[in-house]
Amino acid sequence: MTAATFGTLLTAAAAAVAAGIAGRRLAASRPVLGFALRRLALVVPTVIVVHAAAFALMRATPGGPFDTDPRMDPVVRAELAARYRLDRPLLESWLDSLAGALRFDFGPSMAWRDADATDILLSGLPVSAALGALALLFAVLLGVPAGIVAALRRGSWIDPVVRVVSSLGLAIPNFLVATALIAAFSFGLGWFPPAGFGTWKHAVLPALALSLPVAAALARLVRTGLLVELPKDHVRTARAKGLGPARVLFVHALPGALGPTVAYLGPAAATVLTGSLVIESMAAIPGMGTHFVSAAMNRDYPLALGAVIIYTVLVSLFNLLADAAHAALDPRIKP
Amino acid sequence: MSRSDGPVAILFKDTSARIAAGILLILTLVAMGADVLPLADPGAVDTSRRFAAPGLAPATMTLSAEDAARLAAAPGLAPAMRRALFGDTVIAPLFGTDELGRCLLSRTVRGFRLSLAAAAVAAIVTLLIGTTVGAFSGWKAGRTDALVMRFVDLADSVPVVFIVIFAVAFLRASGITDPSAKVVVFFATLGMVSWITMARLVRASALALRSGAFIDASRALGMSEPRIVFRHLLPNLVPVMIVALSLTVPRILLFESFLSFLGMGVEAPDLSLGTLARSGFAAFNPVDPRVHLLLVPGIALAVLLLALNVLGDAVRDAADPRLPRP
Numbered sequence: 001m002t003a004a005t006f007g008t009l010l011t012a013a014a015a016a017v018a019a020g021i022a023g024r025r026l027a028a029s030r031p032v033l034g035f036a037l038r039r040l041a042l043v044v045p046t047v048i049v050v051h052a053a054a055f056a057l058m059r060a061t062p063g064g065p066f067d068t069d070p071r072m073d074p075v076v077r078a079e080l081a082a083r084y085r086l087d088r089p090l091l092e093s094w095l096d097s098l099a100g101a102l103r104f105d106f107g108p109s110m111a112w113r114d115a116d117a118t119d120i121l122l123s124g125l126p127v128s129a130a131l132g133a134l135a136l137l138f139a140v141l142l143g144v145p146a147g148i149v150a151a152l153r154r155g156s157w158i159d160p161v162v163r164v165v166s167s168l169g170l171a172i173p174n175f176l177v178a179t180a181l182i183a184a185f186s187f188g189l190g191w192f193p194p195a196g197f198g199t200w201k202h203a204v205l206p207a208l209a210l211s212l213p214v215a216a217a218l219a220r221l222v223r224t225g226l227l228v229e230l231p232k233d234h235v236r237t238a239r240a241k242g243l244g245p246a247r248v249l250f251v252h253a254l255p256g257a258l259g260p261t262v263a264y265l266g267p268a269a270a271t272v273l274t275g276s277l278v279i280e281s282m283a284a285i286p287g288m289g290t291h292f293v294s295a296a297m298n299r300d301y302p303l304a305l306g307a308v309i310i311y312t313v314l315v316s317l318f319n320l321l322a323d324a325a326h327a328a329l330d331p332r333i334k335p
Numbered sequence: 336m337s338r339s340d341g342p343v344a345i346l347f348k349d350t351s352a353r354i355a356a357g358i359l360l361i362l363t364l365v366a367m368g369a370d371v372l373p374l375a376d377p378g379a380v381d382t383s384r385r386f387a388a389p390g391l392a393p394a395t396m397t398l399s400a401e402d403a404a405r406l407a408a409a410p411g412l413a414p415a416m417r418r419a420l421f422g423d424t425v426i427a428p429l430f431g432t433d434e435l436g437r438c439l440l441s442r443t444v445r446g447f448r449l450s451l452a453a454a455a456v457a458a459i460v461t462l463l464i465g466t467t468v469g470a471f472s473g474w475k476a477g478r479t480d481a482l483v484m485r486f487v488d489l490a491d492s493v494p495v496v497f498i499v500i501f502a503v504a505f506l507r508a509s510g511i512t513d514p515s516a517k518v519v520v521f522f523a524t525l526g527m528v529s530w531i532t533m534a535r536l537v538r539a540s541a542l543a544l545r546s547g548a549f550i551d552a553s554r555a556l557g558m559s560e561p562r563i564v565f566r567h568l569l570p571n572l573v574p575v576m577i578v579a580l581s582l583t584v585p586r587i588l589l590f591e592s593f594l595s596f597l598g599m600g601v602e603a604p605d606l607s608l609g610t611l612a613r614s615g616f617a618a619f620n621p622v623d624p625r626v627h628l629l630l631v632p633g634i635a636l637a638v639l640l641l642a643l644n645v646l647g648d649a650v651r652d653a654a655d656p657r658l659p660r661p
Binding site: 042045046049050053054057058060061167168170171172173174175176179182183270273274277278281282292293296297299304307308311312315316319 | 488489490492493494496497498500501502504505508509585589592593596597598599612616619626629630633636637640641644645648
């Protein structure tokens, strides 16, 4: 074990413990901040667990990443193994790899021999992030108004339509939605390109396909939340003192109804990230999802591991933010 | 509705739940009876009819001589029943054919069967792990519970898709050569990453039940702890297990199709709805989209998931005593 490895592991452990202790101290005076710090402390053990599981599965798989070429000279293969530190004892290479993961330094890629896995992932991250952000935006723009209208117009034809469409949105797999969108808007109408990435037009159809299940879930959550909130006394009072319907809805009814919706945005981010594995591969978008899928197929250990760690951290952070926002909105929630 | 109506009666008062249950029953019967029904051999290649479009005429055909001979030679009860019931008649490719002229209807039924098997195996694994962890944690309560639940929180933040993809890579290279064993291990892996919901719900229910009067009474009667847990606690956890399954099974089905679509799940010659959609997407192009290859397995999956979701919603409503009844 090198000094750098030892230092990283020690720093990460110390940071996690410090965040945990600080979070506990702040629990009384600043509950939301204290909660966020305690959850932040959990990110380090999560990364360790995920890394250990992925590492164990990769290393337990028979055959190495360089066994695909049977004509390769054994000497060359040994050199390659040495370059990627595959010849070290298992414990040492695990600790080295873990420390690298905690520093976000995943080492050289095995498939693209001249590139660093971190650089490849960092080139894919903005693409995936833009796609994911656009998908979440579409989901909020589609789902929240649909839920509001369904709740306000309960009993009219709109409510059952929203319920059926949202059930369909949860039931239809992503790849089918994407194909239908490509067939309609790309092959049929020619408005958007079917695949590739570069301009904003490329992102519209994949983001729409990614957003639909999230929009469906949001519509259901907003509708249920509002149906509980609308008959409450404070909403009636607001209406009775002569406030307009928009003010009653947005200032008095919605804030109380949005708690579960805000908390759902954490799982929503996970849904979008998972979906992007399929959608990116389908539409040939050079994001992290495409890199991960090809890395897992080609047994490019550093690249696959790096993608998993980045996804883990992203999902943890999104869950943390969503839960903290939920706690800040609703003081009854004890984080 | 009388007060004495049980949850099952409440459930089937709901029309949409009845329809969903009926659809699920029919689909399951078709999938289980696939060998009795006069379906074409899902692997029978006929290059004279590649990419045939769906159509209703003709509805039935006669088996080719070699297929008839194969059917006559097939051992077992199901082929015998088929011969007795339908003779040499076979349903024409109503849903069209794929790139090798294979009947898409028959392939979809087989794929459907495998997807259902995936859900069943994964659900059993989910039940085993989730109930054990949840019931243990809730029954022990206190420090043990806090510790187990922190572990569950940790497991919950693991991005399972990635771990499953690594597990699939491991499975592919492992020594398992029997394809059906491989498929079962893959399904069990899906279950192994889907038990969190089950554990959480069962734990909450067990925690509430453990201070119930009937548990105190059992203890006062001098029953041993295992007897209380297995005879009195577990039967009372069954409703919450069903609720958890209604949430988990659709997710497992989507997960299976998603992985198979990526080419990381079920492998040829096995068929699942995901692998069918994958080959449909491979044939998808702007000149001749051949959408039926994607639509047929996709709609089959969507109908299955929609029926499961509708039934699941109704099950959760029926299991919730606080909800006002219409």
